[in-house]
Amino acid sequence: MRVIGVDIGGTKVAAGLVEATLGSRPIVTARARGPVDPTTNSGGIASILAVVDQVWRDASKHGPSVAAIGVACAGSVDHHDGVLRRASNMSWTDLGIAEALGDRYGVPVTVENDVNAAAWGEAIFGDPDRETSSAIPTLAYITVGTGIGTGAVEGGRIIRGRAGGAGEFGHLPGLAGAVDPDAALVVCSCGARGCVEAVASGPAFAAAGQTWARDGRAPGLVEASHGDLSGIDAAMITRAATSGDAGALQLVAREARFIAQTIAVAWRAYSPDVIVLGGGVMSAGDVMLKAVHVGLSSLAVTGPARLRECSSWVLPARLGNDAGVIGAGALVVVRPAG
Ligand SMILES: [Zn+2]
Numbered sequence: 001m002r003v004i005g006v007d008i009g010g011t012k013v014a015a016g017l018v019e020a021t022l023g024s025r026p027i028v029t030a031r032a033r034g035p036v037d038p039t040t041n042s043g044g045i046a047s048i049l050a051v052v053d054q055v056w057r058d059a060s061k062h063g064p065s066v067a068a069i070g071v072a073c074a075g076s077v078d079h080h081d082g083v084l085r086r087a088s089n090m091s092w093t094d095l096g097i098a099e100a101l102g103d104r105y106g107v108p109v110t111v112e113n114d115v116n117a118a119a120w121g122e123a124i125f126g127d128p129d130r131e132t133s134s135a136i137p138t139l140a141y142i143t144v145g146t147g148i149g150t151g152a153v154e155g156g157r158i159i160r161g162r163a164g165g166a167g168e169f170g171h172l173p174g175l176a177g178a179v180d181p182d183a184a185l186v187v188c189s190c191g192a193r194g195c196v197e198a199v200a201s202g203p204a205f206a207a208a209g210q211t212w213a214r215d216g217r218a219p220g221l222v223e224a225s226h227g228d229l230s231g232i233d234a235a236m237i238t239r240a241a242t243s244g245d246a247g248a249l250q251l252v253a254r255e256a257r258f259i260a261q262t263i264a265v266a267w268r269a270y271s272p273d274v275i276v277l278g279g280g281v282m283s284a285g286d287v288m289l290k291a292v293h294v295g296l297s298s299l300a301v302t303g304p305a306r307l308r309e310c311s312s313w314v315l316p317a318r319l320g321n322d323a324g325v326i327g328a329g330a331l332v333v334v335r336p337a338g
Pocket residue numbers: 170171172188189190191192195197198
């Protein structure tokens with residue numbers, strides 16, 4: 001099946017032709033990308049069409065026609081109408097993405113929140129050995145990057161809840177206090193206290209590294225940043241930890257405990273077959289995934305064996321650099337129920 005996947009982020013649009021059959025890894029070709037215009041609805045649609053046009057042209061040159069378009073976008077999405085209700089840092093309101101793409105290309109269009117789409121993509125294509133006939137797994141996807149977002153799939157559906165906010169455990173008030181009592185007092189961007197996102201998102205992780213460097217607790221980071229402490233970011237901390245720096249390793253362990261606590265909630269909420277971890281903080285290196293496994297095991301003590309055996313089912317994201325486009329395409333290769 002040939003579809004187009006479109007991934008609309010905070011600053012850019014990426015799209016590609018996704019050729020997919022169940023039971024094998026999708027192939028992405030005819031990639032295109034461009035900046036998004038966040039200032040007006042008409043500018044936003046024009047910037048999206050400019051990128052999709054390129055893929056459509058490339059796809060039309062050879063091979064069978066494109067069957068459908070799947071779109072993943074950051075923000076609050078009405079998946080019934082294919083409308084992006086709102087997105088942070090964008091001036092768009094009620095952006096009619098499905099209508100605009102449907103009118104232009106004359107194919108069905110599905111629009112979904114980007115984290116939900118990533119969860120769907122992992123559920124459909126994450127395990128290339130999955131038999132075509134086997135059930136879609138119960139899966140939770142947690143992204144740790146600019147924010148901490150969660151998407152979940154069960155019974156061939158995306159779990160959305162009343163207004164699409166189901167499973168946003170990064171914003172569970174007070175959860176961060178289970179790791180660090182001081183973190184319970186931090187006020188989050190959502191207005192609640194003690195959200196894990198407020199203390200463990202990529203920027204919060206970087207800020208912790210900067211603070212530790214300033215306080216003399218992470219001399220390796222002072223060295224790695226050549227004294228420019230504002231340049232310390234998640235990738236730098238992870239690199240320093242990978243090379244064995246003691247302060248950076250402690251920072252990674254602390255970050256991993258916040259992530260583990262969030263995973264533990266998702267595990268109890270969904271009892272999933274698999275939890276997949278994505279986002280910039282997780283992809284920065286293996287050291288973080290290992291620390292998350294240690295953090296989860298330490299929550300279990302002698303208790304739930306499932307947590308102690310977490311390395312077999314708490315997995316890194318498996319779809320690589322094209323994950324956003326593949327997740328979007330997956331929405332129209334296999335349609336979520338409901
Ligand atoms: Zn919050």
